Each structure stands twice: as C-alpha cells, then as structure tokens.
Amino acid sequence: xxxxxxxxxxxxxxxxxxFDQTVKMVMKTLDVEMEEIPxxxxxxxxxxxxxxxxxxxxxxxxxxVLAERLHNDTMTIPCASCYQRMKVTKAHxxxxxxxxxxxxxxxxxxxxxxxxxxxxxxxxxxYEDVGxxxxxxxxxxxxxxMKLACYYGCLLTRPKAITQFDSPEYPxxxxxxxxxxGAKATAFDFKTECCGASFSISDTDVVLQLSxxxxxxxxxxxxxxxxxxxxxxxxxxxxxxxxxxxxxxIKYNLPVFxxxxxxxxxxxxxxxxxxxxxxxxxxxxxxxxxxxxxxxPKPAKSKKAxxxxxxxx
Amino acid sequence: xxxxxYQGKNTFLEAVNTKSGSNVLECYQCGKCVSTCPxxxxxxxxxxxxxxxxxxxxxxxxxxxxxxxxxLTCSACAGRCPREINIPAVMEAVRHIAIEExxxxxxxxxxxxxxxxxxxxxxIKRYGRNYELRMMAEFNIRxxxxxxxxxxxxxxxxxxxxxLGVKPLKSTKAIKKMYEMAEKLEKQNK
Numbered sequence: 001x002x003x004x005x006x007x008x009x010x011x012x013x014x015x016x017x018x019f020d021q022t023v024k025m026v027m028k029t030l031d032v033e034m035e036e037i038p039x040x041x042x043x044x045x046x047x048x049x050x051x052x053x054x055x056x057x058x059x060x061x062x063x064x065v066l067a068e069r070l071h072n073d074t075m076t077i078p079c080a081s082c083y084q085r086m087k088v089t090k091a092h093x094x095x096x097x098x099x100x101x102x103x104x105x106x107x108x109x110x111x112x113x114x115x116x117x118x119x120x121x122x123x124x125x126x127y128e129d130v131g132x133x134x135x136x137x138x139x140x141x142x143x144x145x146m147k148l149a150c151y152y153g154c155l156l157t158r159p160k161a162i163t164q165f166d167s168p169e170y171p172x173x174x175x176x177x178x179x180x181x182g183a184k185a186t187a188f189d190f191k192t193e194c195c196g197a198s199f200s201i202s203d204t205d206v207v208l209q210l211s212x213x214x215x216x217x218x219x220x221x222x223x224x225x226x227x228x229x230x231x232x233x234x235x236x237x238x239x240x241x242x243x244x245x246x247x248x249x250i251k252y253n254l255p256v257f258x259x260x261x262x263x264x265x266x267x268x269x270x271x272x273x274x275x276x277x278x279x280x281x282x283x284x285x286x287x288x289x290x291x292x293x294x295x296x297p298k299p300a301k302s303k304k305a306x307x308x309x310x311x312x313x
Numbered sequence: 314x315x316x317x318x319y320q321g322k323n324t325f326l327e328a329v330n331t332k333s334g335s336n337v338l339e340c341y342q343c344g345k346c347v348s349t350c351p352x353x354x355x356x357x358x359x360x361x362x363x364x365x366x367x368x369x370x371x372x373x374x375x376x377x378x379x380x381x382x383x384x385l386t387c388s389a390c391a392g393r394c395p396r397e398i399n400i401p402a403v404m405e406a407v408r409h410i411a412i413e414e415x416x417x418x419x420x421x422x423x424x425x426x427x428x429x430x431x432x433x434x435x436x437i438k439r440y441g442r443n444y445e446l447r448m449m450a451e452f453n454i455r456x457x458x459x460x461x462x463x464x465x466x467x468x469x470x471x472x473x474x475x476x477l478g479v480k481p482l483k484s485t486k487a488i489k490k491m492y493e494m495a496e497k498l499e500k501q502n503k
Contacts, residue, residue: 010443041441047433054495106494154387168392194387202429
C-alpha cells in the first residue's frame with residue numbers, strides 16, 4: 001500500500017465537497033492511504049499573489065512545513081489552484097535559500113522548511129504514481145458509451161517549468177484516464193484555455209465569456225459532458241452555465257463532472273455516493289449514455305493534436 | 314522591426330525587470346501574447362502594448378491602465394512567447410509596484426477586482442481558510458451591489474453547492490502572526 005500526504009484545500013469543505021469525497025473513495029480503491037495535513041491553512045490562491053508577495057509564499061510554506069512532519073515523500077492536492085501555489089512556492093524556496101529563510105521567519109514556531117516533500121496534483125499522482133494499468137485493473141463498471149471533453153484549465157500544466165507535467169498546450173493524461181475507464185475522450189481544442197477563475201465573483205462577465213467559449217467548443221467536439229480536476233473550473237462551467245446560456249441565448253446542457261466522480265463510478269461505487277445532487281446542471285443526460293454502443297467513424301483530429309503529433313515526430 | 318526604448322535611465326523598466334526576473338527589453342513586439350491572452354479584449358492596453366510602455370518608461374500610463382488587474386496569470390502567453398519573457402510575472406511586478414506606490418485606477422472593474430482580493434485575504438486572516446458564502450456576501454455589501462448573484466442563491470444553497478458555514482483553523486493566531494510578519498517583509502522589500 002502506498003502512502004501520500006493529502007492537502008484538501010478550502011473548497012473541499014465548500015463548493016467542491018464532492019471532489020474531496022470521491023478522491024477519498026478512489027484512493028482507497030487504488031490502495032493509497034491518504035494522510036491529511038493537520039490544521040492546514042488556505043494557500044492564498046490568486047488573491048495573495050496578486051496583492052502581497054510575501055504572504056503568497058508564507059501561506060503555502062506553512063502547509064509545506066506541516067507536510068514535512070508527516071514523513072511521506074509526496075503530497076497530493078485535488079485543487080489546481082492550491083497545487084499551483086504550493087508548487088510555485090516550493091520551486092522558488094528550493095532555488096533561493098535566502099528567500100526561503102526570510103519567508104520561514106513569518107511562520108513562527110512551526111519549524112523550518114527543508115524541501116523534502118514532492119508536490120503533485122491529484123491528476124498527476126493518479127497518472128504517474130498509480131498508473132493507467134492499476135486504474136484499469138480496478139474498473140468493474142466501465143462508463144463506456146460516454147463521450148467526454150477533458151478540460152484541464154490553466155494551472156494543472158502551466159507554467160511548464162514549474163509543473164513539469166504533461167503538455168501546457170494539449171495535455172492527454174486525463175484523456176488517457178477516462179479512456180481507461182471505458183469512455184471516449186473527444187478531440188477538444190480548449191483543454192487549457194482559462195475559465196476566468198476568481199472573476200466569477202469580481203467581474204462575472206469575464207467568466208461568462210471565457211467559460212462560454214469552453215462550453216461551446218466542448219459541445220462542438222461532440223461531448224456529452226465535460227470532465228475537470230479543479231473546483232473553480234467546475235463551478236464556473238457548472239454553476240455559471242445557466243447565466244452563460246441566458247447571455248448568449250443558447251442551450252448547452254453539459255454536465256461537468258470531477259474526474260474522480262467518474263473514476264468512482266467505474267470502480268463500482270453506488271451513484272448516490274457521488275453527490276450528483278450538488279450539480280447545477282443535472283448529470284443524468286450524460287449518464288444515460290453509459291452502455292451505449294457507439295460505432296462511428298473516428299472523429300477528425302483537432303488541429304492542435306495534429307500539430308503536436310507532427311512536432312513529436 | 315525597430316522597437317523603441319527609453320533613452321536615458323528608465324527606473325520603471327529596471328524595477329519591473331528586477332521584480333519579475335524577466336528582461337522586458339527582450340520583447341520584439343510580435344504580438345503572440347495578445348492573440349493568446351483570453352482577456353486582452355477587456356484590457357485598456359493588451360500585453361504587447363504594456364511591454365512597449367514599460368520599455369518607454371511610461372510609468373503613469375501603465376499604472377493607471379486596467380491591464381495588469383485583468384491578467385489571470387493563466388500563463389498561456391508565457392508558454393508561447395518566442396523571447397521566453399515571463400509576461401504574467403511582468404504583469405504581477407507592475408501590480409505590486411502599483412500597490413506599493415498607491416496607484417489607484419478609477420476603472421470600476423479594477424476597483425471591484427481589488428476589493429475582491431482584499432476581502433478574500435481578510436477571510437483567510439480571520440478563519441485561516443476561505444469562507445465562500447461570507448466572502449460573496451461581503452463582496453456584495455462592499456461593492457454596494459446587494460443583489461449580485463442572488464438568482465443563484467436558491468439553487469446553490471438548497472443543493473448544498475455553497476455551504477453556510479466554515480471550519481476555521483485551530484491556529485488562527487499563527488495565521489494572524491504570519492500576516493503581521495509578511496506585512497513587515499513587504500515593507501522591507503520596498
């Protein structure tokens with residue numbers, strides 16, 4: 001059995017409780033024991049790095065120091081934003097010990113940072129540490145028949161120098177995971193476009209425009225639903241979807257799943273454990289496709305995928 | 314293409330370069346950042362123009378623009394910049410100088426965005442974690458827009474999408490202390 005340190009993030013107790021719950025179920029099935037950081041604090045998110053550089057390092061640093069006390073070599077984080085702040089802080093502390101010393105002085109009495117714990121997003125941990133074969137081996141109820149647009153958002157793979165994971169332009173890790181669950185990942189060009197993030201509250205029109213384009217492209221890719229691994233992406237695409245539909249006078253009706261909800265379904269957990277009732281766009285229209293036999297010509301590859309392939313050659 | 318830069322001492326450019334760890338002079342104005350940026354249409358000046366304004370030492374004009382407040386730090390531009398300039402870090406540097414030197418653009422969007430960040434950091438100071446519902450409520454009160462998003466309330470609250478409470482930290486004192494110390498560090502960095 002593997003052991004990993006777990007940082008849930010604030011939204012795990014708020015808007016993305018279903019993400020937190022299903023991460024726990026999935027990890028249990030995958031034989032990973034998660035140890036939550038005791039008394040963890042908010043990572044500071046966008047607001048801290050926008051307004052106050054020292055605080056933007058100090059808030060994640062306290063969590064990194066607390067994580068070191070648990071003696072696991074890796075910490076995994078479901079929220080893309082928490083993951084990014086933690087990873088940026090770690091990278092900057094590791095390359096500049098003088099800066100690390102100064103920031104460390106703000107967390108009085110918590111101990112000093114040593115840089116011992118690797119930081120990985122939940123997606124990255126599943127993909128790299130658990131692996132596709134182990135995931136496939138646990139699938140008892142494949143979700144075949146579903147066509148899904150995998151949406152990564154900006155922070156899971158960017159900036160490449162910091163995340164060191166997958167492609168910043170056309171990532172495939174989540175696509176591979178949903179295909180391991182039996183579903184079909186669509187060719188979707190807006191995988192890493194920004195959803196508008198915290199402008200959801202402060203400047204909603206930005207989110208309606210940005211998330212609207214993502215929904216439009218997902219629909220065009222032929223997807224029955226969108227899959228995400230970030231609480232803010234989920235709430236912008238799901239909770240704001242009726243506003244987007246109203247503004248642009250269009251109907252999408254695209255449910256937005258967390259990756260782990262679909263993993264848990266494929267691992268055989270009962271549907272009522274997924275907290276689907278919290279979704280603003282009902283998920284049943286997408287789930288109804290499970291079991292459908294889809295025999296159709298392969299969809300044309302998106303321009304980005306073709307470009308990525310030719311570059312790889 | 315000839316790109317102009319300020320002749321003489323450009324202290325604004327120097328400050329931005331030091332803070333961002335990038336060299337804005339490297340920019341050759343190709344505009345790839347503009348076509349990449351998802352919010353360039355909301356900005357007074359898109360990233361390419363901001364780069365040029367920094368090069369020319371147009372500090373006042375740069376600081377009074379809304380551009381850096383709209384930057385989402387999504388880093389799409391940074392990944393595509395052929396000169397490998399960390400454009401979000403440049404935007405952040407401009408923002409931090411604006412805060413230090415008290416530049417306050419009159420733009421309504423900028424006021425709201427700043428207010429949001431202040432309220433968010435206030436929540437963390439108080440509870441150690443974000444209290445989403447209270448944050449949204451305070452934002453509405455402090456921007457005098459009481460009914461913003463109220464149409465979401467029945468569904469979001471009823472479905473439990475946004476919980477009513479928050480589980481605060483045990484060590485909220487440690488967080489308050491951290492805020493104090495970080496504030497001191499920020500002053501030393503000026």
